[in-house]
Amino acid sequence: MANPISRTWRKLFYHDSGGYFLLPEVDSAQPEPMNEGPFGDAGPQVVGWFNRWTYGDRVATPLFYTAIGVLLAILTVLEVWFFTLDDGFGAFFVPMMLLLALAKFVIVVAFFMHLRFDKNLLTLIFASGFVISIAVFMIVLSVQDKVNPAPLVAP
Amino acid sequence: MAQATLQGQEQHGNVADTNTGISNRKMLMWVFLASDCLFFGSFIATYLVYRNESLVGPYPNEILDIPVTSISTFVLLMSSLAMVLALNYAQKDRAGLARFWILAVAALGLVFLGFQVVEFTTFVDEGLTIHQNLFGTTFFILTGFHGLHVFVGVLWLLGMAFAHFKGALTSRSAEDLEMAGLYWHFVDIVWIVIFTVIYLIGFSDGEGIETIEHAATIIGG
Numbered sequence: 098m099a100n101p102i103s104r105t106w107r108k109l110f111y112h113d114s115g116g117y118f119l120l121p122e123v124d125s126a127q128p129e130p131m132n133e134g135p136f137g138d139a140g141p142q143v144v145g146w147f148n149r150w151t152y153g154d155r156v157a158t159p160l161f162y163t164a165i166g167v168l169l170a171i172l173t174v175l176e177v178w179f180f181t182l183d184d185g186f187g188a189f190f191v192p193m194m195l196l197l198a199l200a201k202f203v204i205v206v207a208f209f210m211h212l213r214f215d216k217n218l219l220t221l222i223f224a225s226g227f228v229i230s231i232a233v234f235m236i237v238l239s240v241q242d243k244v245n246p247a248p249l250v251a252p
Numbered sequence: 253m254a255q256a257t258l259q260g261q262e263q264h265g266n267v268a269d270t271n272t273g274i275s276n277r278k279m280l281m282w283v284f285l286a287s288d289c290l291f292f293g294s295f296i297a298t299y300l301v302y303r304n305e306s307l308v309g310p311y312p313n314e315i316l317d318i319p320v321t322s323i324s325t326f327v328l329l330m331s332s333l334a335m336v337l338a339l340n341y342a343q344k345d346r347a348g349l350a351r352f353w354i355l356a357v358a359a360l361g362l363v364f365l366g367f368q369v370v371e372f373t374t375f376v377d378e379g380l381t382i383h384q385n386l387f388g389t390t391f392f393i394l395t396g397f398h399g400l401h402v403f404v405g406v407l408w409l410l411g412m413a414f415a416h417f418k419g420a421l422t423s424r425s426a427e428d429l430e431m432a433g434l435y436w437h438f439v440d441i442v443w444i445v446i447f448t449v450i451y452l453i454g455f456s457d458g459e460g461i462e463t464i465e466h467a468a469t470i471i472g473g
Contacts, residue, residue, distance in 0.1 A: 159337055166333030173329060177322045180452045191453055198448035201329075202441050209336045210437045211430075216274055219282050226286020230293030237297040 151213055165208045172201050281431050285438045292442050295397065296449060299390040304457050306385035310378055312450075312457040317371065324367035325447045328402075331360035332440040335433045342426040350421050350429070354413045357436065361406040368399045387457070391450065398446060401439045408432050 147153070152161060176197045179186065186193050207213040212220045270276060338353030372392070375381075382392040409432055412421075421429070 157340075159340055162333060162336045162340065166330065169329050169333075170326065173322070173326060176448065176452060177318070180318065180455070194448050194452050198444055201444045205332060205437055205441050205444070209332050209440075210434055216272065218272055218274060219278070222279070222282045223286050223289075226283075226289040230289040233290065234293050234297045237294075237301060241301040 151208070153213065157208070157214070162208070165204060169201055169204060172197055172204075275427060277427065277431060278434075281434050285434060288438060288442075292394075292398070292445075295390075295394040296445065299394055299450060299454075302386040302390050303454065306387045308385050310375075310380045310384075310387075312387060312391075312454050315375060315378055315380055316451055316455050317374075318451060318455060320367065320371065321447065321451050324364050324371075325443065327360050327367070328364050328440055328443050331357045331364070332437050334360060335436045339426065339429050339433045342421055342429050343423050345423050347416070347421040351413055351416065354409055354429070358406050358409045358413065361402055361409070361436075365399060365402055365406070368395065368402075372396075394450070395446065398439070398442055401442070405432070405436050405439055408435065 152158075176194060179190070179193060179197075206223070212223065272279065334353045334356040338350050338357060341347075341353060342350035375388075380388045380391075382388055412429060412432055416425070
């Protein structure tokens with residue numbers, strides 16, 4: 098590198114600005130800036146709280162399971178209460194019921210069936226079966242008019 | 253965090269000497285549950301396909317008893333709580349408490365089955381049989397198979413409780429109980445869906461107007 102031919106070669110063909118075009122230092126140039134993301138540094142904190150509350154890194158206690166049981170009972174009471182309302186929620190009644198059922202489903206699977214604490218592979222196995230069954234469900238519902246074009250007539 | 257997670261998994265008995273770190277029995281159980289999703293998913297889809305297609309009564313809005321079914325739903329949910337408590341105590345080598353909660357689960361399961369027997373008997377008395385109309389067929393098949401699952405679960409749990417009655421229920425054998433627990437919780441989540449879709453959402457189903465008009469056209473024609 099020290100010989101003049103090599104130096105000339107580099108001057109001609111290498112993009113070496115010799116520090117002339119150095120960019121100014123900005124936050125994004127720092128390693129793992131804390132304010133990366135739309136909510137600043139709130140994300141990791143919220144994840145930490147969620148992990149602590151849901152025993153993501155420890156073994157859940159009977160008290161925790163009891164709290165989950167109470168939550169499930171409250172959701173069931175809400176479901177039945179919404180059902181008894183005269184006006185109901187109109188067009189939102191069915192989505193509301195399905196959302197509540199989905200919440201109960203996920204809570205039981207995550208905490209009572211321990212998928213929250215278990216290896217992700219088990220979640221993948223169960224989720225794949227669930228997704229396939231939903232797909233079959235949707236296909237059957239979407240082709241029902243073709244399968245059963247005319248209603249069965251009573252004898 | 254990773255160390256704590258590993259410790260947690262060890263205390264749950266979740267680290268097995270296999271490639272995946274999951275015991276083969278547990279893996280098989282989850283595969284079975286995933287396939288059972290398809291089983292019940294098909295029955296629920298069939299119920300919805302034939303929803304409002306019944307030409308003769310009794311119809312859902314005439315016969316379903318939501319208050320009673322709400323109580324039986326609550327009973328099944330609480331049995332799930334009892335099941336997870338039983339497993340928790342078994343993993344902590346507290347066999348006495350574990351056995352108590354196992355028997356509580358079985359008792360609650362029997363109460364649920366009692367509700368179902370009363371419901372079915374009432375329906376038959378009011379004229380709804382499995383071949384009365386499409387609602388009867390799809391309803392009895394779906395809830396009947398669910399009841400059969402509950403019955404198998406109760407037998408399984410009673411068998412476990414009595415087999416372990418001599419104090420053999422320890423953290424070493426907790427995986428046996430975990431398998432029964434997974435099955436029981438699955439039965440619970442299936443009922444969560446059935447209760448919402450068939451009872452709460454399907455309660456308003458009566459005579460399908462389009463069906464009646466269509467049938468009248470066919471009969472008249």
